[in-house]
Amino acid sequence: MRIVILEDYPERLVGTAEQLNDICPGCEVEVLCYDPQNDYGEKAEELRTKLLCNTITIVDYWNLEEKLDELYSDPDTLFLFDTDIDRGAVIEVFEYRINVRYALKKRDDADNQLYRIWFYTTVEHLKRAIERTFGEHVIVAGQNGASLSLDLEGCPTFVEALGLHQAV
Amino acid sequence: MQKLYYYTTTDTMSKILQNGNIWATNLDYMNDSREYLNGISEIRTLVTKSNITAKWFESKQKQKEYAECPIQEIFSEQNGEERQNISSRYTISFCRKKDLLSQWTTYAKESGVCLEMVFEPDKADEFLLYKKDQKDSEEREIPVERGLKEIYYFTEERIDAQKYQETAEKILTDLFGENADNLDSESLIERWAQISIFVKQYDFYQEEEMRLAFDTMKINSETGKQPRIGYRIDKHIMKPYLDVQCKNGWPxxxxxxxxxxxxxxxxxxxxxxxxxxxxxxxxxxxxxxxxxxxxxxxxxxxxxxxxxxxxxxxxxxxxxxxxxxxxxxxxxxxxxxxxxxxxxxxxxxxxxxxxxxxxxxxxxxxxxxxxxxxxxxx
Structure with a gap:
């Protein structure tokens, strides 16, 4: 199975792929790096090695949806979305954020399929917004120095989805 | 109890006393529009260029964490500019001094008034805002809790070294936490933007200001509701404001x-x-x-x-x-x-x-x- 992480600061994912592999051995981890400030260029490979992930793909506002659709079409893929990736844009309404919009659309389209997107954030006021909007599809995030620490096992819906997909 | 003072005109005073509301001004339309820019850039200078920051981390025995944190990238000019462009912040300012001539001339005009208010220190108060499209006659639908925060008068070029160091340490504590363990990039950018609201050019230090801040983006995230924004016209400028009611009236x-x-x-x-x-x-x-x-x-x-x-x-x-x-x-x-x-x-x-x-x-x-x-x- 594959787990896709959408993040604008990939440096803080040091240890996350390892954490995912601990609870889901052998899973493939792909990082979608949204509109990063760093022009990684040749350093992308260096970063990929540092993060211990399988793939790093740079995406932006214009191709994010297309890339996510492509990945979402594989039912054996789960998604972890960072909430605060639109920080530079003047977006006063939470639901207008590009990642939130996408997730809401997928949830509405889900019908009998399993809805496969989970959100995390370390920004206090956004925690309330994702809990209110996505309820059980929220992963508690903390910080370990400059790295992100995700309480993956504390999210029953994610653990359940992992179990289901591992069984496939 | 902490006594704070709000200088205004008698016209505004009558509205505050009868309706229990004060208009919070959008930060982009304050008397000094450079205020917020000062905070953003002064904090960036402090964190990325001053050796005070490295020493502060050393005093907290967090040199390793500091070295590993991508400080230059987090506090980049681009991130600062992006935050400056967000116009969702509104503030209400209070002065810690009663009967201050500079305040009378700036805010109260001739025979204006100074309202004394008593707040409980370090306690958040409850405020009520209108939701977008609500009418004046309706009950305000958005409750928010906010606490007053003191202004840091902080401009490297205008302040003496000792005062700069003292204020810098307070700002670093707000930014990275008492134990210097808040080093996550996303949270740091958010706090940088929030603290900048409370950093003012040093030349205004005599005002001894305390401030209440409301961020409509944050309020939307917290409550799921979009606050109503009003506009007052001043010299042809349409200045956005938030109508903020203090529960049971201002104290x-x-x-x-x-x-x-x-x-x-x-x-x-x-x-x-x-x-x-x-x-x-x-x-x-x-x-x-x-x-x-x-x-x-x-x-x-x-x-x-x-x-x-x-x-x-x-x-x-x-x-x-x-x-x-x-x-x-x-x-x-x-x-x-x-x-x-x-x-x-x-x-x-x-x-x-x-x-x-x-x-x-x-x-x-x-x-x-x-x-x-x-x-x-x-």
Missing amino acids: ITSVMVGPGNNQEVVYKSIKFFLDHAKIMSSALVTEEQWKEQIKNYLCYNKRISPFWKELEQNKGGSSKIIKSLYDRWKTFSLSSKEAVLTDIAEIIKQSEYCSDFENYYLTRSGIIAEKSSIPYIY
């Missing part, structure tokens, strides 16, 4: 009339207004608050306060007049409010203390009306 205890050539008549009119209008003050709701207010009013007089203290300690020897004021005060209850206030006013009127209270009057609303002692010079 107003006194109204001081500023210097002006018509100060006397303004003072007279404000006494009349406070005696007759239905006003809101969350500092005058309970019996305890009223008793405290009356006691403060009487004990403001230095000829009364020592004797009052003796009476509270059950010591005799007080003057007959003060004893009768004290006895009447002790019988205060919300239902006997009118009678007690009338009696106290009558006792003062017939006493040797009458002239002391000429410019210091306890109105029927419980709010004290007073006059500035600064001479009219402009």
